[in-house]
Amino acid sequence: MTSQFTARCRQHSRSVEPLDCARCSVRDLAVCAALPPPAADALERHVTSLELQANAELARAGQPCRHAYSVTSGMLRLVRTLADARRQVVAFVLPGHFVGLSEHAVHRHGVEAVVPSRVCAFEIDGIRDLRERFPAFEHTLLDRACRELDDAHDAMLLLARLSPPERLASFLVRLRRQMSIPAHDPRMALPMGRGDIADHLGLTVETVSRSFTRLREQGVIALPDPHHVEILDPAALHELASALH
Amino acid sequence: MTSQFTARCRQHSRSVEPLDCARCSVRDLAVCAALPPPAADALERHVTSLELQANAELARAGQPCRHAYSVTSGMLRLVRTLADARRQVVAFVLPGHFVGLSEHAVHRHGVEAVVPSRVCAFEIDGIRDLRERFPAFEHTLLDRACRELDDAHDAMLLLARLSPPERLASFLVRLRRQMSIPAHDPRMALPMGRGDIADHLGLTVETVSRSFTRLREQGVIALPDPHHVEILDPAALHELASALH
DNA sequence: CGAAGTCTTGAAAAATTTCAATTCCGGTGG
């Protein structure tokens, strides 16, 4: 099953063998944890590990869905693009999370690496099979789908009704939580560029930049460089983001 | 189990007995269809039919989730409201659709009737029990959750990147599909008011109204009255809505 | 038939985007 990856992403990804799920860094987080040992073995037979360069395309909107992916390191983005290049980053996907549980025949969004990343690719047929044989697996998937649905509803409220600084504050708070950054650590990395943030928050890069600047001027955050934020006033940040948390 | 409804919504809803699921008008659409006969019987024992007045509150954000609902007639809205009254209608729920599959302990949004409606209320515990006993049921729920997730992603793109007339056109196209209006029938009813549309599309009522007027002036639609639209130029409407369809 | 609420329309105000220019940063090669 490796060949079609190397064919599609020849310059961007390579498959990495052998695979040792028992040592997987995200095993407890990932869907794999929901499976009893025999099922996990079955799963392993259907999995390929992939290494992705920054901006590598794992899938393109419109393509048939052949695999589901579990991220083990780095960060992915799910992207929808209109004919006139308007773009929306539907979600950023962090290690331990899963892409492609939908039963759609074709991808509804592109899947791209934000930074160099590693993912486990599962054959859809294998997943379907496991779903039928192990109710606990399906249960876990439903649970995750509901969580994602809640996230999407949060995102809708953010896009529909929050001001740019509120959107940015909410985004930072959510990202910190997704990355499991402890509250006492003020530092955080922003792996994605301003363009991705803008397309995630429904703004322009300029407005995102100005919102960063505003938060900095108000003493809420510091920006050592464009890819690092320091939370100086957590209370103020949460106040701004309060709508969604 | 009827008492807590009549207690909560005394002036707004009343429970209607007896219940005859075999004659349910949305049986084929509803989740109930996913259950084998013995399970359907089990389900019936946990269900109450409710009649709701327009604007009746079926659930309020923050309340514990005790029931899931299947709409049999009318229309519901899922609403999130911020402390300062900013509001977002996350979704309109039509007959055959299901509310409350999430396993959250508390409601994340209010559930309200847009127009006089009828719903079947299921006890959460009963649902959980059926999920465990009938994998097909869980499978159906997951399927629906994925569909809703796709819808939510569509909504995110709409809110993030479409112009007001594009949002309105997309909304009309989607609503026609949800209501199963055949393509050759130009007429459609808009049960909800402008405020609900505005809060669904992330706009103000004024902007919604101006967008309707714009579509009318361009000959795309006619507006016999505020609650009825006639599609005069389907091609133009779909062109505007093309981003999402 | 009348009152209340809803919808539409207009004009002013505010916010965001667009366009343009400058600065900054990381990577590359001398």
Add this chain to the structure above:
DNA sequence: CCACCGGAATTGAAATTTTTCAAGACTTCG
């Protein structure tokens, strides 16, 4: 090791869009 190049980020000013504020028309329903 440092200077330079190119993409990314920031900043400013003008233009556009949407909201806000205000008033009037229209339904809808009692």
